[in-house]
Amino acid sequence: MKYEITINGARRCVEFTPPKNEGLRVAFTVDGRPVEADAIRISRGAYSILHGGRSLEVTVEEASGGLLLRVNGREFQAKIFDPRSWRRGHGAGIELEGRQQLVAPMPGKIVRVLVAAGEKVSAGQGLLVIEAMKMQNEIRSPKSGTVEKLAKEGQTVNAGEVLAVVV
Amino acid sequence: MKYEITINGARRCVEFTPPKNEGLRVAFTVDGRPVEADAIRISRGAYSILHGGRSLEVTVEEASGGLLLRVNGREFQAKIFDPRSWRRGHGAGIELEGRQQLVAPMPGKIVRVLVAAGEKVSAGQGLLVIEAMKMQNEIRSPKSGTVEKLAKEGQTVNAGEVLAVVV
Amino acid sequence: MGIVSVAVFSDADRAALHVRLADEAFRAGPAPSRESYLRIDKLMEIARHAGCDALHPGYGFLAENPELARACASNNIAFIGPSPEAMERLGSKTAARQLAARAGVPMVPGTKEPIENLNGAGTIARKLGYPVLLKAVAGGGGKGMRAVSADAEMGAAWRDAASEAQNAFGDARLYLEKYVDRPRHIEIQILGDAHGRIVHLGERECSVQRRHQKVIEESPSPIMTPDLRRAMGEAAVRLAKDAGYVNAGTVEFLVDAQRNFYFLEVNTRLQVEHPVTEMVTGLDLVKLQIRVAAGEPLPFSQDQVKLSGHAVECRLYAEDPANQFFPSPGTILSRRAPSGPGIRLDDGVYEGFTVSTEYDPMLGKLISWGEDRAEAIARLRRGLAEYSVTGIKTNAELLLGILRDPEFLGGEIYTRWLDERLPRLLSGMQTQERDAIAEDAAILAALLHSLDGKDAAATNGAATETESRWKREGRFEQIDRSE
């Protein structure tokens, strides 16, 4: 099975066949380079991987627009482009190039809106400011595009609620 | 909803309506005595219950023939006779009076068989001896009856495997 | 001690560990603290109902509020802390400074009184010696404050500070203080009983702060000498005696590069960082607080207080240092606690616990003890590397960065050190050299995790499906090939 993975910004082509058993060696290739490792699942989102003689603890969390991985404290951002992703519902990665949806990272209040709906914005431009736990955080546009949807100033939002859509 | 519960051997009649929300007060009656408590689930099989002013941590585990509960370190054996148990697949409790199935508590080896299939046994009588981790443990009959099925001496068994059936 | 503990909780804290571990627990009210934890009447009602003999105010909310101590007294409940009068004497900065001055505790030299005009400011500044600090009489939070390092700068500084003070407080008056360059925050733990005995338990250095919030605390201070400790300890005890202080408290000082110390303020309660003192003295401060509140005499004298080894504490927060320290509430999916010699973790969270947005996002404190500073720091680093929490972001990596920083390791810290050092520490976290093996592992885990199914990932808590999708997939592959 072929996958395209972006990891900390770099694009890698991975050939990987799911292992038959846990705790057995898993063989795969990264950009053609063969890799063999021993992987077991410790709990949901936590793996112990022995690779290159090293013992690595990897945790995986779903983060906005991909996966946040921590390997012995080192962080990696990853996105998987799965050839079978549509069937699996893993299509989120594809959306990156298209419609971008920004969700509230936690419950809070919109204290400032910096752009108007319909406005053209560039990547990194501040869209609005959310306040939670007495701290303010600016939510920036992940891409250049047009603001389609936007939360209102003073609005209270729950975690996961859509704050803005950039197309 | 009416339930019959045996708890540490005593039979109690409980009237209980499942609460609509976690963290709200739950009202029920035990043998007609009204009880009110505040219950939340901490994780699967772990509850925090505030009752009578006390803060109680309760853990629940499925044990052979019922539930093992620990309340602040104190142990309770419970069995629920649910009027809707057949629909729910909770019928194990009913079997207590009938066919009794004894399963291996852990992987091990049958080192001695003390009775023969078809033999009449009394409650508490030793049926066979299982060895695991270099220790031997006698498995006793939970009721008076006839031994229907029996593991063989020298046999290796997995946890949960049926060692004997007493009817 | 065999004491039955009664906890109070707001609706946001029903599942908090203090509720679960207490013998009894009662609801104080809804989540907002002004409707629960800050309601003295509610607390008294619960304490009376539960039949409490004593009340420990903790170190947040009402811990320094004399009205709580008063309410306890009128309800015949022992307040585990100083008398309301002592709290008032030391709780207000102005009153505390006056008391400290009378007790001969060194203060930052300055005028205290407003200065009439620019000319007067120049005269006083030359007398104090530059650098000096212009401060707003009505001030606070750094507004209306200017550091001045020479006569030539005074004019502009005076104008700026005065107009800022006028804008911020409606009061343009300024006063002058000697500017303490790169001060350290060093505080003395004191403990007094109701029989007139007050001792000090050495110092804690809390100079590693971010925006005036302590991040790392240690004892002893890397710059401490026996003479300085005695002088600071005696000054703290003198002030506490003059204030009629009973129970645990902390006298905070600024210390300059020449080891001059200046009174800052008094905290009339137990501090978050009290475990470092516990670890170097071998004393249980909360237990001693309770004994003293019960009228018992302190079971030791100043001579019997022995400091042994070194302790360091770091505060673990649910926050994202890479994103302006934005709080990171959420459900903790997994948590791994460190163990081993000299490691202590005081935290209040667990797997499945939801860190709320209601209160301070502190997860807990990791404390280490070692024979010397280097061993304590090395143990704390190991402990932090073993500590792992997923589901929320934490400051653990930043703490590790601080504990590896050469300036921190050299003890070259001061109150603004971390704020100044932060950009370098944060960029250091981002620009690690590439680790191909770790990256391979990340790729593999990402693939295995995505095979484990997105559906299960949507659940909160430590979810495990009955069967891992990754195993199922493997089996299908196997079947496919065997056909």
Added chain:
Amino acid sequence: MGIVSVAVFSDADRAALHVRLADEAFRAGPAPSRESYLRIDKLMEIARHAGCDALHPGYGFLAENPELARACASNNIAFIGPSPEAMERLGSKTAARQLAARAGVPMVPGTKEPIENLNGAGTIARKLGYPVLLKAVAGGGGKGMRAVSADAEMGAAWRDAASEAQNAFGDARLYLEKYVDRPRHIEIQILGDAHGRIVHLGERECSVQRRHQKVIEESPSPIMTPDLRRAMGEAAVRLAKDAGYVNAGTVEFLVDAQRNFYFLEVNTRLQVEHPVTEMVTGLDLVKLQIRVAAGEPLPFSQDQVKLSGHAVECRLYAEDPANQFFPSPGTILSRRAPSGPGIRLDDGVYEGFTVSTEYDPMLGKLISWGEDRAEAIARLRRGLAEYSVTGIKTNAELLLGILRDPEFLGGEIYTRWLDERLPRLLSGMQTQERDAIAEDAAILAALLHSLDGKDAAATNGAATETESRWKREGRFEQIDRSE
């Protein structure tokens, strides 16, 4: 210390914490220890491959095997322990006794040589003074052993012991020893460097044993006096010096009611119970072991060893005390670790970890430190009450029972104390008075749990369904009623 750690594991231990926490980890072989952990050749292969400079043998498996030490030497790997020669001199009971006798270490008075006949036995017994112990020359495990308290009993005891010895070992020869009534097990921790310095780090009392397995250990011993400690410590150091001992070791003694001490044996490795010594001395024994193995001199002298406070350790096992201590392997569904001042938990398990049937079912050790014995015990009790593991049975409640027992609290313990006290402790666990509130809570939790669904309960690990059935049920009820 900045050392890269390399772990080995058998297939049964792939998910064990020592593998997860190590920097590197290599498979030693299949689950049976003789095919993995006991394979010196495998260990050497891994050590060479990983480029190890040193090997720490732990405290199980090959830890006392001189062949491992020899293999290390020939592979140019530092063995973190004594020389193979010292291990041989002290590892065999007979050789160790001879060495101890030469070093003037007190031994239980007796003949050592076989006694010719019954008459000879009577003469010697009268010389030693009753009570005496008849023991089989070829003996072990209590077979061919009889306590004799008077001349009149000697005849029957001689016949029984001789015939039992003949049956068990094919060797009827017997010898006589003074019978030590209610002995305590007290051991001295020693530590030597390669430069001829050997110190002792005080004692550990390990009298609370079940069938010769230590259950609770503490330091200092409740009966210790400074004189006795010095005498025992000096005897242990003398013996170690004579044996050319380097690194950490333990000299075990029996101590009688009159505080006479008798040599028992030497453990040529670190002990499971070493944390109690670490907590009262403030030393890190493993770190010191590594330093000594690297050729460094001990960084302190005997005079500088200071004991402070009291430490108690209890061993947590996956076993069911109510069911003849049958091991209770299985998957840990939840685990809650205690925290707070003076508490240390050294364990190797986590939520979702499966305790296997392959090895010793020890889950870990809970250790407490306090200013005195009472405080240490109280803290250990609190720690045990906070400690919770579900999915398997543990001995935690029994440990709590011991820590509440008046005889234990009075320090009236000896090696058979727990075996004798056990029936009472176990029945005490069963016959608690009824607690109606706890029972109500149990009923409520049982109902809520059964509503949460049997399907989910069947999964291993900490399973949580996307939606609790209890909530769904409630909602259905609501709908039903609103119709």
